[in-house]
Amino acid sequence: QNRILKIEEGDSRVVKNMKQSHNSKYWNYWNTLIIARLYINCEFYLPTFADFRGRIYTLNNYLSYQGNDLNRALLLFSNLNEPLNEKGFEYLLVYFANLAGQSKLSWEDRLEWSKFNFLEIYECYTKNVNEFNSKYLNNLKEPLQFISIMFSIIEVLTKDEPFIINNPILFDASCNGIQHLSALTREMDLAIQTNVVNKNISENSEKEIPQDFYKFASGFIQKELDEHKNPKLKILKLDRTIIKKSVMTIPYNISLSGVGDQLREHFKPIYESNKLFFQVEPEFTKNNERLFLYPKDFGELTKIVFLVLTQKLPSLKSLTKYLNSLLKIILSLDYPIIWNTPSGLKISLSNLKFN
Numbered sequence: 001q002n003r004i005l006k007i008e009e010g011d012s013r014v015v016k017n018m019k020q021s022h023n024s025k026y027w028n029y030w031n032t033l034i035i036a037r038l039y040i041n042c043e044f045y046l047p048t049f050a051d052f053r054g055r056i057y058t059l060n061n062y063l064s065y066q067g068n069d070l071n072r073a074l075l076l077f078s079n080l081n082e083p084l085n086e087k088g089f090e091y092l093l094v095y096f097a098n099l100a101g102q103s104k105l106s107w108e109d110r111l112e113w114s115k116f117n118f119l120e121i122y123e124c125y126t127k128n129v130n131e132f133n134s135k136y137l138n139n140l141k142e143p144l145q146f147i148s149i150m151f152s153i154i155e156v157l158t159k160d161e162p163f164i165i166n167n168p169i170l171f172d173a174s175c176n177g178i179q180h181l182s183a184l185t186r187e188m189d190l191a192i193q194t195n196v197v198n199k200n201i202s203e204n205s206e207k208e209i210p211q212d213f214y215k216f217a218s219g220f221i222q223k224e225l226d227e228h229k230n231p232k233l234k235i236l237k238l239d240r241t242i243i244k245k246s247v248m249t250i251p252y253n254i255s256l257s258g259v260g261d262q263l264r265e266h267f268k269p270i271y272e273s274n275k276l277f278f279q280v281e282p283e284f285t286k287n288n289e290r291l292f293l294y295p296k297d298f299g300e301l302t303k304i305v306f307l308v309l310t311q312k313l314p315s316l317k318s319l320t321k322y323l324n325s326l327l328k329i330i331l332s333l334d335y336p337i338i339w340n341t342p343s344g345l346k347i348s349l350s351n352l353k354f355n
Helices: 013-038 069-074 086-099 107-127 129-137 143-158 176-185 188-193 213-226 231-235 240-248 256-264 295-312 316-333
Strands: 048-050 056-058 268-272 275-280 291-293 337-340 346-349
Touching: 013 069, 069 143, 086 107, 086 143, 107 129, 107 143, 129 143, 176 188, 176 316, 188 213, 213 231, 213 240, 213 295, 231 291, 231 295, 240 256, 240 295, 256 295, 275 295, 291 295, 295 316
Parallel strands: none
Antiparallel strands: 048 056, 268 275, 275 291, 337 346
16 A cells, blocks of 8 residues: 555554554655655765674665665666676576575576576566566565566666676675684584585585575474473474574574563563463464463573573584683783784774673
8 A cells, every 4th residue: 555544543553553564664665765866867875884793884774775675676886887797697697586586496596597487577577567566576575676686687688788787786694693603613514504515415416505594493492392391382383583583693692581582573462461471373383373371481482592592503602602701811801802804904892891
């Protein structure tokens, strides 16, 4: 619905929240499109900053290559004069396959998928937009980038001279923090599951099938739940979406209470006679029925997730213990951590202990 939804007095809390969420997205898209109109055919710069990890982010909320699907679909980089080469075109086709929901295929299969399906998809768009929407677009996570990249590919295919691509093309790392930890600990299982090392090659194939570390970690947690003495926890059927944020924050020393806060986002709190329950939707239970957890049950679940992610996964417990010991020594000596980056930048991190 491309309009504001009016919040009525008789609306329930659920309906109000739904309308507020919709209206928030509406104004976000509206503001983005208005700003994009102002900057049509103009070059501009995005201010950036580096966070405590050294990662660089843009400061603006609209028209950012790190923004949402609409932001990325509208932006084109400037001052690019390098024509697209054969390898670049391969990346473009693989990115198109990713946007089409084929990211779990091997690199070679994604490339072949785009080569085999692209012209059929584009012809469908030119002949019948409604069919194109229902067949290809409506179920995509990032449909606007899908269209943007589709236009770029058709330009490449129809231009005789070398073509320059200005679109943002993004390839996400596989749980980047755990990738770093696997390299630090030389833990082969972690390296394989985060795609640092490829070991998923069958005898008859040389295709690299991407692994899913979140699914790998959720398997450890599910095993603990299946063997737990609490009958309610035995019914739970967790998937990667529930534990994803907790896994991502392992490298940042996530706490037990932090894991609990993250899990609460997936379990709706219900109050009945001033008693708190956590509602589990049927999709997360083995019997496909809604389940209600007492605070004690939820606490046990939080503890299981925390212990699995910090102690059951190979080498992470040892690495955490080592780094904490190192930090104690640095604090006692009152020394900073100094790092000279490959580019020559000197970084000094001081730790102050407050009493």
